Amino acid sequence: MHYTEQSHTFRKIIMTKRITLADVAADAGVSAKTVSDVIHHRGRMREETRERVRNSMRALGYTTNLAARTLRTGSAKLIGLAIPNFAQPFNGNYADIVTSYAWAKGYRVSITTYHRLSQGLRELSADAYRFGVDGWIFLTDTPIPAQDNFLNQDRPVVLTGDYLSHGVADTIMFPNVEASQTATTRLFELGCERIGFIGAPANADSLDVTTQQLDAALTAQEGNSAMRLRGHLTALLQHNRSPLPSLVGACTRLDRSDGEKATLRLLDAGAQFDALFCANDAVALGAMSALTSRGLRIPEDVQIIGFDNTPDAAFSSPRLTTIDPFTEQYAQMAVDCLISRLEGDETAPTVHITDFALIERDSTRH
Amino acid sequence: MHYTEQSHTFRKIIMTKRITLADVAADAGVSAKTVSDVIHHRGRMREETRERVRNSMRALGYTTNLAARTLRTGSAKLIGLAIPNFAQPFNGNYADIVTSYAWAKGYRVSITTYHRLSQGLRELSADAYRFGVDGWIFLTDTPIPAQDNFLNQDRPVVLTGDYLSHGVADTIMFPNVEASQTATTRLFELGCERIGFIGAPANADSLDVTTQQLDAALTAQEGNSAMRLRGHLTALLQHNRSPLPSLVGACTRLDRSDGEKATLRLLDAGAQFDALFCANDAVALGAMSALTSRGLRIPEDVQIIGFDNTPDAAFSSPRLTTIDPFTEQYAQMAVDCLISRLEGDETAPTVHITDFALIERDSTRH
Structure with missing residues (x-):
């Protein structure tokens, strides 16, 4: 019998024992040697025969020796x-x-x-x-x-x-640095004066960010959080603003819960900001949740930009402005x-x- | 040398060739036979020696033959x-x-x-x-x-x-049926009179739900969407309400986009509802997005319950009431x-x- 790829859909596959090479040979109507030749990519035969044997192997679930074959050829794609x-x-x-x-x-x-x-x-x-x-x-x-x-x-x-x-x-x-620079620059264009950043890399001992850390952040070469902070700070400097530790919130896992906590920390410390650029969308969604819980309106009181353009970003309330990093x-x-x-x-x-x-x-x- | 599990962190692993059994033996300071004994779970030796050989295999990345070993023992856990x-x-x-x-x-x-x-x-x-x-x-x-x-x-x-x-x-x-029944019953307790359902199984040809389909839904035995609809309808009947097709929205993929579209379809058809029970949280988030876009307030105008208690549910605005199915x-x-x-x-x-x-x-x- 010749099974096409499609017809497998209709075959009943009930296995009660290990399938052997002989079972495959019987199913495909060929000799055991032919099956072995197909497995080892050798021998001469019509492509149709080769295909029939492969289909039988698949349909019968001839697994163990296929694993062995994978080892031999070194590739399972x-x-x-x-x-x-x-x-x-x-x-x-x-x-x-x-x-x-x-x-x-x-x-x-x-x-x-x-x-x-x-x-x-x-x-x-x-x-x-x-x-x-x-x-x-x-x-x-x-x-x-x-x-x-x-x-x-x-x-x-x-x-x-x-x-x-x-x-x-x-x-x-x-393009962490360049895209983040663009986001913060856009917030300036939209009239924001005091732009915070949520999602800076966390210090091991404290979530307070120091001026020294902000200086060092300008040379970051890796890490999405560090590089995005660098892009943000670069835009601040281009607009003649000094990076202020009081406007930067650190996160450890960059998730929604983190973003919410970091934003509440800034608010509790009395930070005054009219915009937040966030290290990613999850952090931005958490920040939005924190702002809303404190009665701040988005975007009227605080404008927010995220990073990643995750599917959630289009379904938040309000819908999140974000960097799409392709x-x-x-x-x-x-x-x-x-x-x-x-x-x-x-x-x-x-x-x-x-x-x-x-x-x-x-x-x-x- | 004896490497502990922790110390691997500090070893330099640069591989330029396939690692052989002899490399492992040299690294562990044992004979090739000892390595082979460890691989095949045989031979007598101190557990410490066995462990040292295993550590060397791991540290050197002795992979191919470990794959062979996996085949032999039949389990890689x-x-x-x-x-x-x-x-x-x-x-x-x-x-x-x-x-x-x-x-x-x-x-x-x-x-x-x-x-x-x-x-x-x-x-x-x-x-x-x-x-x-x-x-x-x-x-x-x-x-x-x-x-x-x-x-x-x-x-x-x-x-x-x-x-x-x-x-x-x-x-x-x-517990699809029971939990959904509980959700809809709760909406009645909260004063709702006209409770819709978003996320019914879709008809292949149309997203309109018929009375016949709702009758059939009461006997559903499988499918989360079908079973949750069944629980919802059961609660309606217990409260002496007739299931109305005009209050049931069908979805194909049960995602946010689906939930948003189905809710907009009901609204556009003039459906009057004061609550929605949704087949899952994603659908509920989409429904919330649709309601908000039409100026409806949650929960003042429409109360919503989802199903799944996904992490998103705690971060939506407003935060989503939902079934936690453990x-x-x-x-x-x-x-x-x-x-x-x-x-x-x-x-x-x-x-x-x-x-x-x-x-x-x-x-x-x-």
Whole structure:
């Protein structure tokens, strides 16, 4: 019998024992040697026969030896995507885009979160065998130590997440500094005078930001929170404002709860601001929640801009003005880079930066 | 040298070639035979030596042969979690809880989305070898056909997502009917008279809901949208109200955009309602967005209750009253069931149903 891809839909697959090579041969109506030839990519036969054997293997769930075959050929066309977890709305959206685009390119994606691993990404990196992936797209939320660069391994890795790979792996970054500078500049254009920033990197001991930290922030080279703060401060200086610690709120996880708390801290300390630029949309949504709870109107009293253009941003009340860092382009660059490495590209690792746009909605004035 | 788990953090791992068994032996200061014994779980040696060899394998990234070992022992302690995609905020949250809990039980989780696969879950089911998983937790968003039950396979599967496994696999369900009945009953208690429902299952041809469909909905046995509608209608009948098609909005994907459109459709058709019970939080957030855009106040003009208690629900404006279906318990039941099957439990498949609570926030009156 010859089963087409579609007709599998209608087959009853009930397995009570391990499927053997002989079972596949019987199902496909060929010899065991032919099945073996297909598995090992050898022998001469019509493409139709090869396809029939593959369909039988699939339909019968001839799994164990396919795993062995994967080991032998070294490729299951499977990309690993490692993200911290799904607490950030950005991450699920990113995973969906990577998966869709990889699929269009003939690859599947296996997603793993690493926040539970004591050594985080490093541990996954050494553990690719568990997931059977050919290469990784890492979304990192912490720096990769230059002196101990675990990206330098025998499987290709593409680094995303706004940290440096120190020349070891292809790196995809958002235009953090430039886009943040644009957001803060836009708030000046909209008439704001005292623009705060929520989502600065947290000091280990305190959430109070110091003047020294703000000075140092102007030279940040990595980290989305640090780079976005840098863009914001750069715009302040261009408008002849001194960066004020009292207008900068630090966050540890950059989620909604963080953004809410940081904004309440500033308000409780008596900070006077007429606008907030936030390190990401989650923080901005938390900030909006804090402002609303204190009776402040958005955008009448305080204008707000976020960063990421996550799907939530269009459904908040009011709808959030935000930087669109072209997440689709970002995800596609990551997939393209990884596939190109898997296919043998051995040129030097490159840093790719996406384009961006400011999406003006109702949390800023029209 | 003896490396502890912690000290790996500080080791330099730069790989330029495949690591061999001899490299591991040299690093651990043992013979190649000792390394081989550790890999194959044989030989007699001090536990400390075994541990030292394992640490060297890990630190050097001795991957390929570990994959071979995984094949041999048949278990990498890896659970597969298959979800449609991350468009639903529920899904990322669910993935995080499954991962954390599985981790606490000594298992890792590999997450795969299946919306891009032409045959969806069925295709993954036949493809476990690609992901190297021992068993699956499936989150399904469509019915599993009883006559062609692909859950009946040689790897354990636990079904989540409110569809029936027809006795083939352990099934974890939310208390959809009972909890929805409670939500609608609460809206009556809060003084509502005309309670609408957003998120009914969509008719293939039209988003208009008929009286016949509402009658049929009272016997729904599966599907979260259908079962929640059933609970809602049951509460209406208990309060001597006739289910009215004009107060029921259908959705296709149950996301925010869907909820917004369905609510606008009801409003445009002139529907008069003072409350909405929504099939999930995403739909409820979309409904809130629609009401706000038409100048209706929540909860003054329309009270709203969602379902899922996703993290977003606490950060909407106003904060969303919702059913908490104990997602943590749901995820833990799924992991516990799967691990129990992996460890040899051969009792008959069971249906487990979580507890629930109504979380009252600001989208209903106090």
